Amino acid sequence: MRRLTPYLTAARPHQWIKNLLVFAAPLAAGEIQNNDILLKTSAVAFLFLLISVSVYFFNDLCDIDVDNRHIQKAHRPIASGAIPIRPLFGVILTFSIVSLTFSFLFSLGLGICLALYALVNSLYSAKLKEVPYLELLLVGSGFVARGVAGGLASDIPLSFWFVTLISSTSLFVVIGKRFAEFSAYQIHTSRPVLKFYSLKILEALMVLSSTFAVITYGFWLGQSNNQGSFSLVSLFLFSLALIRYRLRLRHGFGEDPVRTVLSDFWLTALSVIWALAYGVAVYG
Numbered sequence: 001m002r003r004l005t006p007y008l009t010a011a012r013p014h015q016w017i018k019n020l021l022v023f024a025a026p027l028a029a030g031e032i033q034n035n036d037i038l039l040k041t042s043a044v045a046f047l048f049l050l051i052s053v054s055v056y057f058f059n060d061l062c063d064i065d066v067d068n069r070h071i072q073k074a075h076r077p078i079a080s081g082a083i084p085i086r087p088l089f090g091v092i093l094t095f096s097i098v099s100l101t102f103s104f105l106f107s108l109g110l111g112i113c114l115a116l117y118a119l120v121n122s123l124y125s126a127k128l129k130e131v132p133y134l135e136l137l138l139v140g141s142g143f144v145a146r147g148v149a150g151g152l153a154s155d156i157p158l159s160f161w162f163v164t165l166i167s168s169t170s171l172f173v174v175i176g177k178r179f180a181e182f183s184a185y186q187i188h189t190s191r192p193v194l195k196f197y198s199l200k201i202l203e204a205l206m207v208l209s210s211t212f213a214v215i216t217y218g219f220w221l222g223q224s225n226n227q228g229s230f231s232l233v234s235l236f237l238f239s240l241a242l243i244r245y246r247l248r249l250r251h252g253f254g255e256d257p258v259r260t261v262l263s264d265f266w267l268t269a270l271s272v273i274w275a276l277a278y279g280v281a282v283y284g
């Protein structure tokens with residue numbers, strides 16, 4: 001069991017919550033109560049878990065030198081040498097083959113979605129993380145891929161506004177992560193691409209992306225069948241959550257978005273109340 005502990009740590013269990021985005025499309029469409037759809041979506045969420053873990057491992061392999069210059073990341077299992085590199089390649093290959101094989105067996109569209117996710121993230125880890133602005137889009141695309149995979153798993157058509165909402169919100173989170181990193185580490189050895197940014201530029205991009213997210217949320221509600229009072233309440237709560245998140249960024253949080261949300265009472269409370277409000281709007 002001790003031998004598996006470093007692998008589990010490197011797999012970033014706290015990040016697995018991102019895979020809940022796979023359930024976004026069937027939840028929003030009011031179809032999650034269908035047992036067949038729930039089973040298929042759960043299976044796809046597991047496949048995304050496998051491919052994302054292989055991506056985390058590969059990213060840490062590529063970042064060993066950079067992580068060793070980082071105060072906290074130097075203690076990661078791969079950077080610290082707690083995980084041997086040779087067997088790690090076998091784990092990455094196994095997880096990737098299993099997830100991609102079953103996704104293509106599930107459907108061609110899903111297989112392409114996961115394959116693109118793996119390809120984009122591999123290119124990002126290997127080189128593209130050094131390209132400013134493009135790297136923001138590439139990191140944000142991982143959230144979008146999860147949302148799209150959920151639609152493909154449940155055969156639910158994805159509207160333009162749904163995809164745009166996920167895109168703009170994920171971009172806001174990624175830009176916020178860079179803002180937090182820039183604020184915390186004025187020496188950019190921990191993430192070299194930061195030298196191309198400034199706090200003013202990142203702040204402006206956060207304002208644009210968060211504003212666009214709220215606008216697209218409104219359009220998404222407008223084109224759906226859920227236009228009651230609870231839908232408007234969910235829009236209000238969504239806006240409050242974005243404002244609260246920006247306040248947390250100003251106080252030095254945000255380098256790890258998942259922990260930033262889970263460690264803050266108000267963000268967690270807003271997320272839960274938002275889910276309840278939107279759930280009532282969809283399922284009555």
